[in-house]
Amino acid sequence: MALRDFIAKLEQEGKLVRIIKPVKKKFEAAGILKALDGKPVLLENVEGKRVVGNVLSTKELIAEALGCRTGELVKRMGDAIEKPEMPETISGAPCQEVVENADLDRLPILTHCAKDGGPYVSSGIVFARDKEYGVNASFHRCMLFEKNKFAIRILPRHLQEYINRNGGELDVAMAIGMDANMMLAGGTSVDIGVSELGIANKLKPLEFTKARTVDALVPADAEIILEGRIISETHSEGPFVDLTETYDLVRDQQVFEVKKITRRKDAIYHALLPGALEHKLLMGMPREPTIFKEVSKVAKCVDVSITPGGCSWLHAVVAIKKDKEEDGKKAIEAAFKGHASLKLATIVDDDINILDPLDVEWAVATRFQGDKGLVLKLKEKGSSLDPSADPNTRETCKMGLDATKPLVARGKNFTKAEFPKVDVKKFLE
Ligand SMILES: [Mn+2]
Structure with missing residues (x-):
């Protein structure tokens, strides 16, 4: 199920907040998403573009997206991490309906908080390839500072290793607007060489396609793909709000130069609010x-x-x-x-x-x-x-x-009394 199909399902079930009035991408959109944290929101008009947020902001929503019960999520994740299965690759993917030159100012990239270093893509997963280790997928926040350049935060993990092995620069593709399976897989910390694509596919089957201008596989159903190169040039990255809802340090980071954008015709941009529930759960x-x-x-x-x-x-x-x-x-x-x-x-x-x-x-x-x-x-x-x-x-x-109860109770009992189950709806009619 593509992100947009999940949004449509949520709307049918009355679980989506749809906002039609015009919203600004600087501060206003983030303020709305924060005020409605825990509820999926579709902003129909963020300076003319569609933005969705808080999509996977509860375990119930994630379970629904994966088609299981909340109590099964940990086992499902564990199984996918232990036994990943590589996905199918297709051509003619929806994420390539439109191919255009990179002008990131045309995307509704939000500026979240007052002290932030700039507009940030925070829901993007970078897809990269290494001859020996294969395909890797990982989340990297990206601060926009020119219309085709981001400062990209890279921790000393797999993507950094791939870049080092390629002489300090690397062609990559970043996907935005994906289903829960890829979003969860993108946050796993498995060994180098274990593909997050296989983890996503095991969680729930999905298809990949070859990026147009770089050597990478990207989710066929994604909304937007940014193709380009992580170059040796550096730029200061931050300030940015961390998982703890406090500010992370400002650091010099490599630059992600975007050369092409491929996307769906009416692409929906996924905004992932830093420090909010969706970020936390993922x-x-x-x-x-x-x-x-x-x-x-x-x-x-x-x-x-x-x-x-x-x-x-x-x-x-x-x-x-x-x-x-x-x-x-x-x-x-x-x-x-x-x-x-x-x-x-x-x-x-x-x-x-x-x-x-x-x-x-x-x-x-x-x-x-x-x-x-x-x-x-x-x-x-x-x-x-x-x-x-x-x-x-x-x-x-x-x-x-x-905080477990003793196996044998002395004195008072430890079990909650059960109230009768009543269908309240019958009394509300
Ligand atoms: Mn990896």
Whole structure:
């Protein structure tokens, strides 16, 4: 299902907010998306172009896009990461209906926040090829500073390695406006040589096509493709809002020079709001399977949520089916092993809805005692994203909460009373 088909489905179900009035791409569009965070929004007229945002801003929406239940998402992701399957390649792809010279000022590239360094593409996935390692796909934010040039943020991971191996420059294609399978795959951190395209295809089958002017495969169903070259020229990149909703540092980064744009005729631009729920989920969800895998080695793991309240990076809630008293504590250690940036791991029983922060807090309130259930891990190496960690060494204190109920209750019970199930609609008519 292409992004636009998913948007149409959401509209049919009454889940889409459609805004017809004219909206400015500087600040105004981002302000609307932020005010409606958690609800998919289609802006019909952002200086004459269509922009969609908050599309995958809840796990329910992501599950719907993939055609599964929310409780199945972690296993689906884990399965796709473990056993990727390369997709089919087709010609005559929708993403190439129009081929034009690069003038990025004509795209509705949003400027999000007041202190940002410029307009940013933040939903774009870069597709690159290396003779030995094959095809790679990864998210890279891009700050527009000339009508065909971006400063592109590249971490020392696979794309950087591909660029280095090619003498410091590389032809690439960036896709914008994709389905949930590719958006989730683009955020995974698998080994070099393991193709994110195969992960996307395993999550839900999709087709790829050859880019027109560069040696790269791109999703056939994407809305917009930017073809060009990452060149040796550098430019300052930032300020830009991070996953933590605070500003990242300004750095010199390589320049992505865009030479051609291919797109659908009436392309929809996907705006991914930095630090908002859609960004958070897409960053955090690809880490959940590794926590699930580690916890499964020591206890019966039921589900994992890397929570948006914890920046979708620093906090996780893990549901287990407890067999032995020590399962909760073992699960805490395993969760930290599964995601090195984790700072708080909360372990709950499988009757808790881990997607509901109120329910998780209820478990802590009624099933947790600090002197018995708390695990403190002092002087650990934490995440560079955490402003409260030591800025030089990243030193942090990690915390685990075993909020599972004891296997045998002494005194009061630990189970929530059940209310009768009533079809409320009948009483509203
Ligand atoms: Mn990779």
